[in-house]
Amino acid sequence: MKWDSHYLQENLGDSPCTVYLSKTHKFKYFDANQTKKCDNDFSPPTEQIVMRFQEFVKRLKSWKEGDKRLYMQEPLNEKILKSLQLVNDILTFNWGWARMQQKQNNWGPLTTNLLMISTQGNVTPAHFDNQHNLFAQIYGYKRFILFPPEDYDKLYPHPVWHPHDRQSQVDFDYPDYTKFPKFHDIKGHEALLGPGDVLYLPLYWWHHVESLLQTHFTISLNFWYKAGPNLCLSDSTLYPLEGYQKMAIMRNVEKMLVEALRDVNEVGPLLRTILEGRYN
Ligand SMILES: O=C(O)CCC(=O)C(=O)O
Numbered sequence: 001m002k003w004d005s006h007y008l009q010e011n012l013g014d015s016p017c018t019v020y021l022s023k024t025h026k027f028k029y030f031d032a033n034q035t036k037k038c039d040n041d042f043s044p045p046t047e048q049i050v051m052r053f054q055e056f057v058k059r060l061k062s063w064k065e066g067d068k069r070l071y072m073q074e075p076l077n078e079k080i081l082k083s084l085q086l087v088n089d090i091l092t093f094n095w096g097w098a099r100m101q102q103k104q105n106n107w108g109p110l111t112t113n114l115l116m117i118s119t120q121g122n123v124t125p126a127h128f129d130n131q132h133n134l135f136a137q138i139y140g141y142k143r144f145i146l147f148p149p150e151d152y153d154k155l156y157p158h159p160v161w162h163p164h165d166r167q168s169q170v171d172f173d174y175p176d177y178t179k180f181p182k183f184h185d186i187k188g189h190e191a192l193l194g195p196g197d198v199l200y201l202p203l204y205w206w207h208h209v210e211s212l213l214q215t216h217f218t219i220s221l222n223f224w225y226k227a228g229p230n231l232c233l234s235d236s237t238l239y240p241l242e243g244y245q246k247m248a249i250m251r252n253v254e255k256m257l258v259e260a261l262r263d264v265n266e267v268g269p270l271l272r273t274i275l276e277g278r279y280n
């Protein structure tokens with residue numbers, strides 16, 4: 001809880017960190033490696049820059065409404081951790097508790113983490129991740145709206161080959177109900193996180209996240225764990241399958257078609273041929 005901006009500035013100092021800039025309050029994630037598949041049809045919604053941490057904190061402190069919004073997102077690993085003090089802090093985390101959760105709930109190994117520092121009012125639009133997440137709030141407040149994997153059809157994710165893979169196509173501020181009629185039926189779970197709170201976000205659970213306005217900026221740190229063995233179907237799999245398992249199947253079918261057809265424009269027509277007059 002002592003990780004305020006001053007303490008982090010002292011301890012992360014001149015380490016380089018990744019900062020996203022946005023002209024709107026939305027920071028919709030995209031995979032830069034996937035943009036070529038879109039026939040130049042894709043314009044990145046945010047700009048990614050690298051700056052020294054102390055430079056970022058300076059910009060954060062002088063940020064005001066109307067400026068480009070800032071969102072620093074950088075894994076805390078040996079590349080950026082040069083201060084013994086921060087390493088010691090990390091060693092004092094309640095790893096025993098985290099390991100117990102990992103074991104009891106059959107998660108795979110801890111893969112990475114992300115330190116997030118966001119100007120107030122920033123929004124990470126609805127998406128899901130491929131890993132389990134222990135999300136710790138350190139400073140300021142965040143509002144999560146959560147939806148289970150079963151709401152896949154109501155949230156209309158972009159195709160798997162798209163730079164916005166795993167993100168909902170629905171703009172929560174101005175939903176297009178003609179294109180996305182099932183969004184009418186959606187109901188989320190709300191979670192308000194303050195300093196000291198940890199939220200468990202199961203893999204494939206949808207989340208929309210807002211940094212609230214109580215503080216000028218917010219600080220969070222998450223921990224991602226790989227899926228456990230129950231994501232693979234085996235002799236011991238229990239039926240009927242659960243929502244997240246069906247989601248994995250759908251994603252794999254889609255990925256296989258993209259790979260086999262080598263043309264993303266052929267995926268839709270082929271799926272329609274399988275379906276129309278046969279399964280619908
Ligand atoms: O806090 C945010 O803005 C996004 C967090 C998120 O999507 C995650 O931890 O998976």
Ligand SMILES: [Fe+2]
Binds near residue numbers: 129207
């Ligand atoms: Fe996420």
